[in-house]
Amino acid sequence: MQSNQPFIPVTPMSKARSTFHVLAKPIGPICNLDCDYCFYLKKEKELYPGVRDFKMSDETLETFVKSYIQSQPPGITEINFAWQGGEPTLMGVDFFRRAVELQKKHLRPGQRFTNALQTNGTRLDDEWCEFLREHGFLVGISIDGPEEFHDKYRPDKGGKGSFKKVMQGLRLLQKHRVEFNTLTVVQEDNGKHPLEIYRFLRDECQSDFVQFIPIVEGVGKGMVSTRSVGKRQYGEFLVEIFEEWRKNDIGRVYVQLFEVLLGIAAGYPSSLCVHKKTCGRAVALEHNGDLYSCDHFVYPKDLVGNINKEPMGELMETDQQRKFGNDKSDALPDYCKRCEFLDYCNGGCPAHRHIETPDGDPGLNYLCEGYKVIYAHADPYLKAIARTVQLGLPPQNYEQFMPGATPAAPAKSIKSKRKKKRPGPR
Numbered sequence: 001m002q003s004n005q006p007f008i009p010v011t012p013m014s015k016a017r018s019t020f021h022v023l024a025k026p027i028g029p030i031c032n033l034d035c036d037y038c039f040y041l042k043k044e045k046e047l048y049p050g051v052r053d054f055k056m057s058d059e060t061l062e063t064f065v066k067s068y069i070q071s072q073p074p075g076i077t078e079i080n081f082a083w084q085g086g087e088p089t090l091m092g093v094d095f096f097r098r099a100v101e102l103q104k105k106h107l108r109p110g111q112r113f114t115n116a117l118q119t120n121g122t123r124l125d126d127e128w129c130e131f132l133r134e135h136g137f138l139v140g141i142s143i144d145g146p147e148e149f150h151d152k153y154r155p156d157k158g159g160k161g162s163f164k165k166v167m168q169g170l171r172l173l174q175k176h177r178v179e180f181n182t183l184t185v186v187q188e189d190n191g192k193h194p195l196e197i198y199r200f201l202r203d204e205c206q207s208d209f210v211q212f213i214p215i216v217e218g219v220g221k222g223m224v225s226t227r228s229v230g231k232r233q234y235g236e237f238l239v240e241i242f243e244e245w246r247k248n249d250i251g252r253v254y255v256q257l258f259e260v261l262l263g264i265a266a267g268y269p270s271s272l273c274v275h276k277k278t279c280g281r282a283v284a285l286e287h288n289g290d291l292y293s294c295d296h297f298v299y300p301k302d303l304v305g306n307i308n309k310e311p312m313g314e315l316m317e318t319d320q321q322r323k324f325g326n327d328k329s330d331a332l333p334d335y336c337k338r339c340e341f342l343d344y345c346n347g348g349c350p351a352h353r354h355i356e357t358p359d360g361d362p363g364l365n366y367l368c369e370g371y372k373v374i375y376a377h378a379d380p381y382l383k384a385i386a387r388t389v390q391l392g393l394p395p396q397n398y399e400q401f402m403p404g405a406t407p408a409a410p411a412k413s414i415k416s417k418r419k420k421k422r423p424g425p426r
């Protein structure tokens with residue numbers, strides 16, 4: 001569609017062929033912190049030079065809510081809205097009150113919606129928490145470990161560490177019984193202290209849903225920035241945490257990557273795009289309605305269109321977006337195709353595929369070495385845990401299914417408290 005006129009939705013709204021997920025950035029890249037590795041802060045200048053007002057308008061918000069709901073294919077009953085930034089709380093509570101109002105307005109019979117808000121937590125107060133609790137938002141708090149690790153790369157605009165304010169926000173969420181999880185960026189520094197980081201998240205933050213995101217900042221010719229996590233370091237970091245988790249926390253703490261791998265070991269496709277064969281069903285929405293192929297690919301070449309001009313369902317089915325998703329598999333190097341861990345890995349995220357294979361082919365994932373370390377270590381445990389769960393036994397009883405184990409290991413009494421699958425991107 002070439003016109004610059006606003007798109008006026010007509011019924012029936014074009015539907016996508018399969019379900020998709022949108023990560024919405026209602027305040028664009030604007031944030032009250034100045035985290036060193038936030039790639040979104042740079043976008044402000046690169047993508048929207050001269051733009052001062054990054055707030056999503058009420059018209060764009062309603063178009064988004066309506067078209068996101070109506071573009072879902074038949075049979076999709078739960079629609080998850082994920083709000084991110086920048087720092088989405090800079091939009092104010094009223095923006096999200098309005099979002100919920102519009103969600104209710106446009107919901108169809110038999111459908112329900114959920115909301116997930118990713119925040120640095122520093123602006124949360126009682127009013128925010130009351131709202132989040134009342135409307136059942138799941139809140140993701142970005143925290144990189146105890147103060148000395150968190151503050152190293154997450155200063156505020158004045159250069160001061162943000163840890164204390166993040167913890168204040170987290171305590172308020174707990175006080176108001178808002179459901180939350182933690183998202184921890186793994187970099188060269190906290191990557192040296194896996195147990196300290198994990199135990200802090202589990203014991204101090206009382207997070208029972210833990211996500212780790214490796215920071216990989218390519219700086220050309222297969223090199224990465226000095227603050228990026230080391231390729232092998234990432235695997236070793238995960239192995240140490242895996243050991244702690246399998247000994248003490250299975251069924252009690254949901255470590256996202258381990259649960260994803262467990263699902264794969266049980267024979268299911270990956271629930272995380274990073275380890276799926278193809279991707280392209282998780283798009284990023286900018287404040288002005290621009291839709292990009294993925295949160296990790298918000299570049300001019302990855303602009304799929306604008307939801308104020310074209311139906312979201314059609315944008316999801318463009319050749320460009322389909323190619324983006326299929327490239328994950330089509331561009332996989334032969335080295336990966338021959339890999340014994342291909343089912344777990346599928347080559348990882350294309351955003352991290354910038355080194356050469358030992359055969360000299362391009363497109364190998366920077367984290368490959370670390371991935372192999374964790375897959376090789378976790379594989380026998382994952383298979384044993386998967387077998388235990390499939391037999392309806394408590395997952396903590398997996399040891400009897402380990403290679404070489406005697407079959408009748410004593411049952412443990414801890415009941416599995418497996419978390420329901422969290423709403424969220426990908």
Ligand code: SF4
Pocket residue numbers: 273274275279280281282294295296297328348349350351426
């Ligand atoms: S695998 Fe990477 S590129 Fe593909 S959707 Fe996920 S984050 Fe985006």
Ligand code: SF4
Pocket residue numbers: 335336337339340341342345346347348364365367368369371372
């Ligand atoms: S572990 Fe390495 S070689 Fe194997 S699929 Fe993953 S990135 Fe490719």
